[in-house]
Amino acid sequence: MNHSPVPHPALSMPTQGTFPLFFRVVRRQRETPDTYTLWLEPPAGTPFAFQPGQFNMLYVFGVGEVPISISGPAHDPIPVVHTIRAVGAVTRALVNLKPGDLVGVRGPFGTSWPLEQAQGKDVVIVAGGIGLAPLRPALYHLLHHREAYNQVVLLYGARTPRDLLYRRELERWRGRFDMEVLVTVDRGPREWRGHVGVVTTLFDLAEPFFQPANTVALVCGPEIMMRYTARELLRRGVPEEHIYVSLERNMKCGQGFCGHCQFGPLFICKDGAVFPYPQVAHLMTLREV
Amino acid sequence: MARPTEDERRIFELLRRHPFTRALPENHLQRLASIASVCQLQPGDYLLREGRPVDAFYLLLSGRVGVEVYQPDRGVIPLQTLSRGDAVGWSWALPPYRATFDIRVLEPTEAICLPASELRQLMHDDPVLAVSILKKLLSMVASRIQATRLQLLDMYHRENP
Numbered sequence: 001m002n003h004s005p006v007p008h009p010a011l012s013m014p015t016q017g018t019f020p021l022f023f024r025v026v027r028r029q030r031e032t033p034d035t036y037t038l039w040l041e042p043p044a045g046t047p048f049a050f051q052p053g054q055f056n057m058l059y060v061f062g063v064g065e066v067p068i069s070i071s072g073p074a075h076d077p078i079p080v081v082h083t084i085r086a087v088g089a090v091t092r093a094l095v096n097l098k099p100g101d102l103v104g105v106r107g108p109f110g111t112s113w114p115l116e117q118a119q120g121k122d123v124v125i126v127a128g129g130i131g132l133a134p135l136r137p138a139l140y141h142l143l144h145h146r147e148a149y150n151q152v153v154l155l156y157g158a159r160t161p162r163d164l165l166y167r168r169e170l171e172r173w174r175g176r177f178d179m180e181v182l183v184t185v186d187r188g189p190r191e192w193r194g195h196v197g198v199v200t201t202l203f204d205l206a207e208p209f210f211q212p213a214n215t216v217a218l219v220c221g222p223e224i225m226m227r228y229t230a231r232e233l234l235r236r237g238v239p240e241e242h243i244y245v246s247l248e249r250n251m252k253c254g255q256g257f258c259g260h261c262q263f264g265p266l267f268i269c270k271d272g273a274v275f276p277y278p279q280v281a282h283l284m285t286l287r288e289v
Numbered sequence: 290m291a292r293p294t295e296d297e298r299r300i301f302e303l304l305r306r307h308p309f310t311r312a313l314p315e316n317h318l319q320r321l322a323s324i325a326s327v328c329q330l331q332p333g334d335y336l337l338r339e340g341r342p343v344d345a346f347y348l349l350l351s352g353r354v355g356v357e358v359y360q361p362d363r364g365v366i367p368l369q370t371l372s373r374g375d376a377v378g379w380s381w382a383l384p385p386y387r388a389t390f391d392i393r394v395l396e397p398t399e400a401i402c403l404p405a406s407e408l409r410q411l412m413h414d415d416p417v418l419a420v421s422i423l424k425k426l427l428s429m430v431a432s433r434i435q436a437t438r439l440q441l442l443d444m445y446h447r448e449n450p
């Protein structure tokens with residue numbers, strides 16, 4: 001398997017420049033109390049395409065710009081779908097946009113999940129919290145090309161049942177015979193009938209559904225969750241070079257110019273956000289990089 | 290040694306496949322099988338109650354149980370779910386052999402039940418068996434502690450500042 005990051009696609013779209021193009025919000029949906037999904041329509045005639053795992057820089061007038069991963073299907077990329085958690089000024093402004101409002105878009109930027117390399121293998125997707133959003137395009141891709149992959153397993157952990165993203169879709173996926181979906185929460189009220197425990201505790205349950213040596217794992221969530229998940233995958237025999245993680249840092253240019261997102265020798269915006277785990281494992285435990 | 294009964298042979302097979310015991314050598318599995326039984330548990334049954342003596346060590350074969358604690362102002366707080374392949378608790382191995390949490394059955398569950406005092410006696414009589422079981426128990430305790438620490442970190446709280 002190729003150990004290097006999935007190549008950065010050539011700048012080829014009108015949205016991939018230094019200045020944003022303005023997309024119109026056509027739909028907004030509440031996912032959890034602080035997380036919303038926006039559907040964005042490009043100006044008429046503007047093409048847009050992306051690879052699962054890539055992100056856009058979203059700009060709100062007078063507030064600022066943030067990187068947000070694309071969470072819709074790559075085979076049906078317009079309107080562009082973003083799931084956003086309100087944790088700062090810009091993300092709060094984004095989730096408050098209404099249909100008809102304009103939002104500046106630059107992108108797509110960054111590397112993508114290694115879906116070609118994963119063909120013919122078991123694919124284990126491990127998501128924590130809002131980390132399911134950047135992984136959803138990968139899931140859409142796997143299900144859209146289901147015959148090209150062996151087992152597909154999704155392990156998803158969230159803080160509480162209220163924080164689970166895409167509830168309806170999770171239920172639909174759970175009902176499919178060609179994938180395994182295991183969900184857990186860190187804190188469950190007594191009425192919660194599902195699993196309670198961190199996402200790594202799902203591996204024992206998932207064990208029968210994948211062959212570690214023939215598995216590609218895609219992991220996204222808080223960094224600490226990704227570290228422990230990677231260790232658990234390694235302990236179970238998933239080859240290190242088959243593990244991919246998606247990292248987040250503050251970004252400015254999104255294109256490898258400003259150095260704002262520097263992570264050791266890497267730029268998250270250009271060399272990532274999706275990285276092969278061996279490339280970043282040593283950096284993920286350093287205190288200051 | 291007496292010939293194993295039909296039940297013992299079945300339990301031996303279950304022990305050989307269970308993640309907690311599958312690495313044990315055959316003679317140890319046979320000894321465990323000789324004291325074990327398979328029990329069927331119904332939702333609402335308690336395997337352990339906080340503060341009460343622990344009379345068995347359970348290895349789950351199917352179904353689900355919850356580790357819970359009761360707090361007067363908050364009611365029952367679910368802490369963790371255990372399911373197929375999990376082992377339930379370690380209080381049976383540590384004096385005073387009393388449960389530190391409630392373990393409540395959440396859905397129909399099948400488990401191998403190893404009576405605590407007989408298990409301790411087997412381990413007392415066979416230090417090699419004792420070491421194997423304690424090693425496995427230690428690794429289980431370690432992974433539960435790690436999971437609990439991650440839970441305590443509340444890692445999803447403000448994940449994308």
Ligand code: FES
Nearest residue numbers: 252254258259269
């Ligand atoms: S955000 Fe400017 S280099 Fe990455």
